[in-house]
Every structure is written in structure tokens, then in C-alpha cells.
Ligand code: SF4
């Protein structure tokens with residue numbers, strides 16, 4: 117999820133923008149209430165349409181129909197296809213821009229979990245298929 121680009125927020129310029137972490141984990145991204153608030157404020161229907169929320173009464177609504185005052189009383193948020201409401205197999209915001217290069221289409225406002233994703237944290241978010249990590253120290257540590 118760091119694809120766009122992992123290094124940018126945390127100073128880790130080693131991310132090769134291969135897109136693999138987004139391809140593998142991108143179908144499970146979940147925005148925070150703050151992320152949703154920003155998207156609502158900015159009228160980002162193009163993003164909101166991919167998420168549905170379960171309200172305390174058990175009803176599901178598209179985030180395009182969500183009011184800001186409802187944000188802090190949600191049971192769960194899920195990424196769904198805007199038309200079929202089926203689960204997605206991949207993040208809809210990942211864009212291929214070269215043979216082996218990918219960017220995040222919503223980089224400036226991407227979910228917090230994408231901003232903070234760190235493939236070098238052993239035991240938590242370690243991702244041994246990360247292209248940048250593979251080229252680093254044999255012990256897999258990302259230089260900080
Ligand atoms: S929102 Fe962006 S950073 Fe997050 S998984 Fe999708 S493409 Fe990757």
C-alpha cells in the first residue's frame with residue numbers, strides 16, 4: 117500500500133514503486149473516519165463510491181450518501197464495487213505508469229493505513245516480497 121510512494125512520507129526513497137504491496141493487500145484497505153471526512157469535504161465521489169459502511173442499525177449505505185455527522189458512529193467500512201456491491205479483487209486506485217512502475221491515483225488523500233504502511237517492520241507489516249527490501253541488508257532491515 118505504500119506504493120505511492122512508501123518513501124515519500126517517511127523518507128524511505130528506496131521504494132521502487134513496483135506496486136506489489138498494493139496488488140497484494142490493496143483489496144482490503146479500510147479508510148479511517150478522518151479519511152472519509154476529507155473525502156466528503158472534498159466531494160471525492162470518485163473515491164467514496166468504492167466504500168460502503170454499516171450503520172449501527174445494521175443498514176449498509178454507500179459512502180457517497182454518508183453525512184459527516186454520521187462518521188463517528190459507524191460499525192464497519194468495506195471496499196466494494198460501486199455497481200455490483202461485490203468485493204473487489206484489487207485496489208481500484210492503483211495505476212500502472214510503466215512496465216514495472218505503479219502510482220496511487222489518490223496519493224494525496226490515500227487512506228491512513230497506506231500512508232503508514234512499512235514493509236520493513238518485522239512481525240507487524242513486514243512484506244518479504246517487497247522489491248526494495250530484497251535489495252537491502254540480508255537481515256531485511258530497512259535503513260532508517
Ligand atoms: S489506495 Fe493507493 S496506496 Fe493504498 S493500496 Fe490503493 S493504490 Fe496502494
Ligand code: SF4
Nearest residue numbers: 131132134135137246
Ligand atoms: S512492495 Fe516495496 S518496493 Fe514495491 S511498492 Fe511496495 S514498498 Fe515499494
